[in-house]
Amino acid sequence: MTTNDGLSETLPSVKYPVRRARILLSGLGFLFVLYFFGSLLFLLPAFFLVSAYGSLGWLLTLLLVSAVILFVAYRGYRRMLAQILADAERVTPEDSPEFADLLDFVEEESERRGMEPPALYVHPAPIANALAVGRRTKGHVVVYDGLLTTLQNPAELNAVVAHELAHLDNRDSTAMTLLSAIKLTVVRFWTWFGFALRSWMYERRGVVLTPTEEQALWAKAHRRSNLVCSPIGLAENSISRHREYIADAEAAEATSPGAMVGALESIADGDHDPGDLDVPQSLCIHGESDGVLARLRSDHPPIEKRIRYVEKTHGDGDG
Secondary structure (H helix, E strand, C coil), X not given: CHHHHHHHHHCCCXXXXXXXXXXXXXXXXXXXXXXXXXXXXXXXXXXXXXXXXXXXHHHHHHHHHHXXXXXXXXXXXXXXXXXXXXXXXECCCCCCHHHHHHHHHHHHXXXXXXXXXXXXXXXXXXXXXXXXXXXXXXXXXXXXXXXHHHCCCHHHHHHHHHHHHHHHHCCHHHHHHHHHHHHHHHHHHHHHHHHHHHHHHHHHCCCCCCHHHHHHHHXXXXXXXXXXXXXXXXXXXXXXXXXXXXXXXXXXXXXXXXHHHHHHHHHHCCCCCCCCCCCCHHHECCCCCCCHHHHHHCCCCCHHHHHHHHHHHCCCCCC
């Protein structure tokens, strides 16, 4: 008996085990569909490298494909960060004393989580949303002005920011950026492959395409590639949805279930139309998901299901 008690004390407890198990299953599904749709991306360079370098060619292929994916991920991240922060204003105690309490909360919650406090920004867009980008050591939390006018009290604002801090702490932004880069790389590869194949077929027939026809052919290949690779996106969005549930539950733990539920209810009633603003939905606290098919393609669960999960994990259920 004593041995079992001592063993249980040394084993780390896993929060929200059911939700994390579903993330694992979604991850396995992502790898499964990636195997079918991305195998040619790996085998094509492997054919030439293995022919030239023997067994070493497999390692060189792995390094080459990994380098391409990491390059796409980093370039996409830098472009996204520049777009998000272009019109946002950094919040500091000196320039924004009205946010002093929120900054104190960010400092305290970051210290509790053992992470570097992220930079806090306010974006002038009138949408009820917030997002987190970056890493645990260099994060950015952006709160849109529409959210500040939508939330009912400071406790709800703290809950939203705690949700974003949970994303940074759980490395959700990094993970989703990498998954998106993998999907984008595969889609671009099949777009190029389809375009090259059709161009070769036209050339065999003696047909010379004009620049306009080439653009139309490329666009058609891109649409078909997105359609063919859509299972990768479905698996990616499933991972994102389960991560939202965990961030909600951790935010409720950091503040209170009532504050998190109230924030979600207020956000549901707010304005979500980004207009011409390019907002990365997978990194926001709110995403559109109306309809059964739309929910499968959405990277966010419906608000009502998120509220029920917060009430369950901080009530009768264990998540």
